[in-house]
Structures are given as C-alpha cells and as structure tokens.
Amino acid sequence: MTALPLLATETSQPLKALRIDRQGPILFIELNTPDQGNAVTETLLDELLAVLDARDPDIRVVVLSGAGADFCLGGDRSEFAEHLAEDPTGAGIRVSGTKARRVCEALTDNPAVTIARVQGRAIGAGLALALACDLRVGADTATFRLPELALGLPTAWGGLLPRLLAEVGAAQVRELILTSRAFSAREAQDLSVLQNVVPEQELDAAVMAWAKPVLRRSPAALRVTKALLNAHAAATRLADATALDSELMASVLAAAEYDRAPENRRTGHLV
Template identity: 75%
Template structure:
C-alpha cells in the first residue's frame, strides 16, 4: 500500500512544521547537531512565522532528538568572522535572532515552548520568548556566554530574563554560567510546568485545548496587553544593540581566532 505524505507537514532544511487546525507546531529539526541555531534556521523560522495563518491560535516550538537546542553554531560564527573580520555577518545574524524572538513573543497566537534535554544560550532565548514553557524533569539550562568572553546579547534574552525572573537571580546565573535543572527553572519562572518527558505532549495539549476555544480578538488584545506592560517596565529597549554588542565582542575575542575555527558545537 502506498503511503501518501501528510499535507499538513512541511520540511525545511532545519525546521519541520505541522499544522493541525488552529495549532501550528514548529520543530527545530537538526538533532544530529543538537538543533544548534544557524543562519539558515533563523531564516526558516522567520519564513514560517511571517507566513503564519491568522487562524492559528497556538504555536508550539519544540526540538527534535535528545536536546531542545544547544545554542548558537560556533563554527558558523567563526566562518562569518573569517569572511568579514569586522563582524558584519554576525550583525546580520543577530538582527535575525532578535526578529525571530520578537515574532514569538509578539505573536497573536499563544506560543508554547516544549523543552527536553539541554536548552543552552540561544536555545534558552528561543524558549523564553514563548508565552508558556513546559520542560521535562530531566531538562537542563545554562547561560555560558560570559565564560566564552561574550555579552548576554542574543535575541533580547537579557531583558526577558530580567522581566520573568528578576535581577538578583539573573545576575547570579549570568555571572556564574552554571547549569540548572528543570525544578530550579520552574522556581525561577523560566518554566511554568515540569513533567516527565513522556508527558510533554500531553502537557502541551492541556494548555492548547482551552486556548483554541478563546475569541481570537480577545486573545490578540490580551497578548498585546502583556507585551505592552512588559515593555513599560523598561526605560528603553536596548535589545536593538544586541547584534552590535555580540559582533563587537566576537571580533575582539581571542576565542574567534584559528582555534575557534577548528572547533564545532554550540557557541552560547
């Protein structure tokens, strides 16, 4: 018997999408690389989010394989610096990162992060940009930027952390670069729910089920209100400087010399 492809599923180079009625699932889909964030992935996430159907009420962001996302691809950053030592390519990627995170946080639909394994640096930023975040009991998190000689400047991560967690706790996580588990992440409000890994999908459905019944207008206005009140707590939106800060730090950092170009894996 011939099995026809599911018309609701679309595969890109680095992401996979699945539309089921009012629920759009977006999966980071390079598990062999730990779903590290590349320029291609940012482009594809932007393409999916920019083309999102207005009838979508819930967007679920997940990662294929063992880990949600191991952060940015340091080998790609080394290549970008080799091509342009002034950091022009990194500025472009940083601007895309900010647009992706803003597209998640200001999305008219409710965005849900489904986190398993490790969520490191940029991976944590993507999850934190979502409205609701559920993690497996075995999930772990880390902000390693300072240990790599970099500022915490990717996708507007720092102001979101400050808004969700609070300055004192964020300062400790950023300065020590230590890993923390799902239970602590819930205590910090980085996660709102922690479940066994096998129950992640059920937890997502539990949140999505009532949301899809809400008035789309009321849902959209409520999302606008949440974002407006969060923005009101900031004197200025300095996330516009994230790409510039990251590019400048990488260009000046000894990490980005020949040694970096020979290494692979996550950058932050």
C-alpha cells in the same frame, strides 16, 4: 510530525532545519537537526522567520519543540568563525544577530499563543527561543545554562537579557550569567523560566492541556489580551537596549579575533 511546505510563503523549497505540522488551529514547529543538537544556524533563523512571519489568522496556538535528545544547544559557533573569516569587522554577525532578534520578537509578538516544549538541554540561544514563548513546559530531566560569559561572549542574543530580567529578576539573572552554571528544570520553574515541569513522556499532554482552553477563547479577545500583556511587559523595560545586541556581539567577537592575531598579541607584563 509530517514535513510540510512553508506556510503561506513564496518559496516551495523543502525545510532543512525545521519540521512543521499544521493540525487545525495548532501549528507545531520542531527544530529538526538533532545530530547537531538543534543548534541555531543561519538556515534555522531564516526558516523560523519565514514560518513565523506567515501569520495565518486561523492559527491560534504555535508549539515550538526540538527533535532528539535536546531542545537546543545554542548558537553554532562555527558559523561565527566563518563570519569573522569573511569580514573581521563582524558584519555577518550583525546580520545574524538582527535575525535572532526578529525571530524572538516574532515568537513573543505573535497573535497566536506560543508554547515552548523543552526536553534535554536548552543552552544559550536555545534558552532564548524558549523564553520568547508565552508558555513554557519542560521535562523534569531538562537542564538550562547561560554559557556566554564562559565562552567570552556577552549575553546579547535575541533580546534574551531583558526578557530574563523581566521574567526571573535581576539578582538571580546576575548569578546565572556570572557563574555560567547549569540549572535544573525544578529550579527553572522556581525562577519562572518554566511555568510547568512534568515527566518527559507527559510533555505532549501538558502542551495540549494549555492549548485546548486557548482554542475555546474568543480570537479577538485573545489577540487583544496578548497585545496588552506584551505592552505592559514592554513598559517595564523602557531602557530595553536589545537593538544593540547584534552590535555588542559583533564588537566583542571582532575584538577577540583581533587580539588572537599573532601580530596584535600584547607582550610584556600585565599592569
């Protein structure tokens, strides 16, 4: 894909973490830091927001993919540490968490049909980005994991938890989160994390097999149908607490940082 300037945005600065390609009514967005496993950084979130918020009515399909071996290895924990070093109360993490929620909402609520093209590993925030898309196809060698609890973090990024509960189901989600185990593409399909699994060399063909019929639909009917699907999904999540995701993440990380400080370490026996 050829790097293009941001669509319909006021900046002409080149993209640092994304590569985008407009092919008629299809917009391809590629996470493009493969040497970092396409980790989610502030730069990546800012660029995704800029591209997704520039809603061109002529775009009918948005395809989200990752460069290199992996789709996305999750959040950049070094940035979390930097945020805490700058402000131990977690203010920077709250800002980042709010951006994450906006990005996932921009994928879900986009009037275009959003398709996730997943290869390699999709971990944590990477899984959240894929799950925010309408349609998700994965290579048969892809793997998925929710490692947050094992890392001492809550499952609170981008509205991931209510989406998981709605798409997968409470019992299965509970097991995946509490064990933090990896699961395969075939299991992801059984859990409805993916709707299709194909050999990696057939991913592009599978994406186009979905995109082509979508392009034949009435634009107005498609927009209304997406709005209806999202409205009914939201109706099943009346207790959606994703607005608290950034607060929860910041609070847990700030508390962990406090407990790690030598002057605050507890002494004596546990009771």
